[in-house]
Amino acid sequence: MKRKPSEQEGTPSKRAPRQDPVSCELCRRKKLKCNRQQPCSSCVTRQLPCSYGASVSSSNISHDQPADSTRDTKAISDESRVPTANIVVARSDGQISRDRNESVMTADWLEKIVLGDRVPTGMRATRRGLNEPSKADVKSPGQAVAGNPLSISWTASSENPATVQLPSFLPKKAEAMTLFQYYNKYIDYLYHIILPDRVKEQIDAIYQAIKDQEQLNLNHLALLFSIIASSLFLQLSIESSVHAEACSREYIFLTGAALMQSNYSAYPTIEGLQAMLIVAHNLSNTNCHPSVRAVFVHGAIVSQAKSLMLHCIDSPQFEKKADADMMEVELKRRLWWDLASYDWLLGFLSGPQENTYLIHPDHMNVQRLANIDDTIPDSKEEHSLPTSTPTKMSYSLERLKLAEVCREIVDAIAYENLRGREVSYDKILELDRKLRQAYDFPAFFRLDSVSRHQYASLYHHRPAIAWQRCLLHQAYHSRLCRLHRQYLIRGARDPTYSYSHVVCLQSARKVLEIKRIMDDDEPTFMPPSSVVWSVMHHVFMAAVILLMDVCFNWDDILADKRKEEVLDACRMLSKAQQSSSTVREGINAMMEVLQKHWKVSSSKQSAVASSPVINSMEMGNLARDLSPTTESQTADLKPSLTDLPSSAMDGTGETLEDIWTEMLDSSGNLSFDTPDWTGLLTELTNATVSY
Incomplete structure (x- = not known):
């Protein structure tokens, strides 16, 4: 039956003809999204002429920014501009479980949360992302100016790393240089593995190549992306760890994509290795996209360094030419020793790499680091300055000394640890002696009042040295504490282990003292030390050590003074919670686990107290039962989140102090029938942490 004409009115009989293209010629050719302005944002970013062709009249070009524009091209301020990330983050939360009967279980668990961007995956999924942190009171130089954010609505990691158009994700040159300067001032002093003047020339070359429409050096591009990732993560972590994680994820992906497109695995370069090391040092590569994750695995970095023959720089078969660039050779030594130090330090930390390392000292021939800045003196024969002269490499030299002792510790105790045997206490004392021998710093790295006064002017002109001084002392005291902590409780009752x-206790107190120096002394840490999770990790570890001692000696004559000492450390953590969302999430995650197991142990002890007469054998069995072995046994003991105070996870200083006070007040009810806190702390080792 035919439809009436009136019913067909307004219904087109066929598709309207296709309109002329409205994107500019560059965006059409490169298949980029054009915002249709004159000039468009893509051409402005690349500093290229923007042409729409004769077929598109100027009246067809919209000068209004569309809602779905992919890039905002507003200029950043002179200090910096930090992206307010609207990136969709796709995460996969992995879980690992470790079952070890050691007395160091609390510390092992805490050491697994070393980087801030690992923390959210160590928290329950129902808690992640629920409480978006408010704007922090503490701001670091280079932080975004309110009202002028760079709105990021693109997701690079959704593309194929082998074909993604890398130049399209470059920031404007002014932004890139600002982030590079931020990296030089606040990040590079820890791992000085670049030559700033050389990298600046490489960044200039990148943008010049874009302007001239020439081919880019993808390894230089990877290095720039890694620097941007590090700078943005540190800046954004102050306000929002979610945004910091999202931005770092995107730029780690771009770093990996640039390396893959350059065929880096087959043709490695120094710049590519620098990019990999920057990601490994400053970011969590486990958070990056799976398509590029393998690029940043520690073993892959070691393999690429060996492909560059860095492990035999000074072997006779590789004689250096008379006209060789000696600073280039020294840079290669720096990269190798930085990687070796990193490898050996990892061997004495909890995790899958514990008790092992990849670089053996007998399988390399590399001269020691020269104590110089970034230029070789006129005398090339002996260009290293005395260690008493502060340089950019002074910190790296002391870090290497610590790493070598950590390697010796692994060599000495790995055999027993991997077989579940107790290490001889005489061996522990010998390793302690080696650590203390390495704890002999140049005068400008010492913390005594005389040295601090003597080098006050040096710290004012070179604040990085003052910061390195504090971090070095924290690192040494943390290792000393780790070496001895399995005897902490045993040493309180057995004079054999009293040392x-x-x-x-001395090391824990020293860590807290160093944190006070960071907060009170000049020059002030920038960014503040309270926003750096690795620093607050040491503080939390020290607080737990003191807490354990108070709980074991709860009836000591100095118990009240020791409780106040613990609460002082707790107040440091409370202050840090208010300074950084990343630190707040880390502390909340650890407090949730710690408080939960504290209550479990208390309930077990209450059951013991209410039971009839229990003989020694039954008490021993009960002590072993304090460690839940099956999921069904654990289910009845675990308090739910509703059992905790509603504000236990909100990061307020008062609540955190209340929780620690409650634990201190209930310490007399805890059971310490075994030499260690195995019963209370076993499940802490099995806490859900993503690696």
Whole structure:
């Protein structure tokens, strides 16, 4: 039946003809999204002429920014501009479980949360992302100016790393240089593995190549992306760890994509290795996209360094030419020793790499680091300055000394640890002696009042040295504490191990003292030390050591003074919670686990107290039962989140102090029938942490 004409009115009989293209010629050719302005944002970013062709009249070009524009081209301020990330983050939360009967279980668990961007995956999924942190009171130089954010609505990691158009994700040159300067001032002093003047020339070359429409050096591009990732993560972590994680994820992906497109695995370069090391040092490569994750695995970095023959720079078969660039050779030594130090330090930390390392000292021939800045003196024969002269490499030299001792510790105790045997206490004392021998710093790295006054002017002109001084002392005291902590409780009751008990307490107190120096002394840490999770990790570890000692000696004559000492450390953590969302999430995650197991142990002890007469054998069985072995056994003991105070996870200083006070007040009810806190702390080792 035919339809009436009136019913067909307004219904087109066929598709309207296709309109002329409205994107500019560059965006059409490169298949980029054009915002249709004159000039468009893509051409402005690349500093290229923007042409729409004769077929498109100027009246067809919209000068209004569309809602779905992919890039905002507003200029950043002179200090910096930090992206307010609207990136969709796709995460996969992995879980690992470790079952070890050691007395160091609390510390092992805490050491697994070393980087801030690992913390959210160590928290329950129902808690992640629920409480978006408010704007922090503490701001670092280079932080975004309110009202002038760079709105990021693109997701690079959704594309194929082998074909993604890398130049399209470059920031404007002014932005890139600002982030590079931020990296030089606040990040590079820890791992000085670049030559700033050389990298600046490489960044200039990148943008010049874009302007001239020439081919880019993808390894230089990877290095720039890694620097941007590090700078943005540190800046954004102050306000929002979610945004910091999202931005770093995108730029790590771009770093990996640039390396893949350059065929870096087959043709490695120094710049590519620098990019990999920057990601490994400053970011969590486990958070990056799976398509590029393998690029940043520690073993892959070591393999690429060996492909560059860095492990045999000074072997006779590789004689250096008379006209060789000696600073280039020294840079290669820096990269190798930085990687070796990193490898050996990892061997004495909890995780899958514990008790092992990849670089053996007998399988390399590389001269020691020269104590110089970034230029070779006129005398090339002996260009290294005395260690008493502060340089950019002074910190790296001391870090290498610590790493070598950590390697010796692994060599000495790995055999017993991997077989579940107790290490001889005489061996522990010998390793303690080696650590203390390495704890002999140049005068400008010492913390005594005389040295601090003597080098006050040096710290004012070179604040990085003052910061390195504090970080070095924290690192040494943390390792000393780790070496002895399995004897902390045992040493309080057995004079044979009393030295370890004293060392643990002294080291914990020293870590807290160093944190006070960071906060109170000049020059002030920038960014503040309270926003750096690795620093606050040491503080939390020290607080737990002191807490354990108070709980074991709860009836000591100095118990009240020790409780106040613990609460002082708790107040440091409370202050840090208010300074950084990343630190807040880390502390909340650890407090949730710690408080939960504290209550479990208390309920177990209450059951013991209410039971009839229990003989020694039954008490021993009960002590072993304090460690849940099956999921069904654990289910009845675990308090739910509703059992905790509603504000236990909100990061307020008062609540955190209340929780620690409650634990201190209930310490007399805890059971310490075994030499260690195995019963209370076993499940802490099995906490859900993503690697």
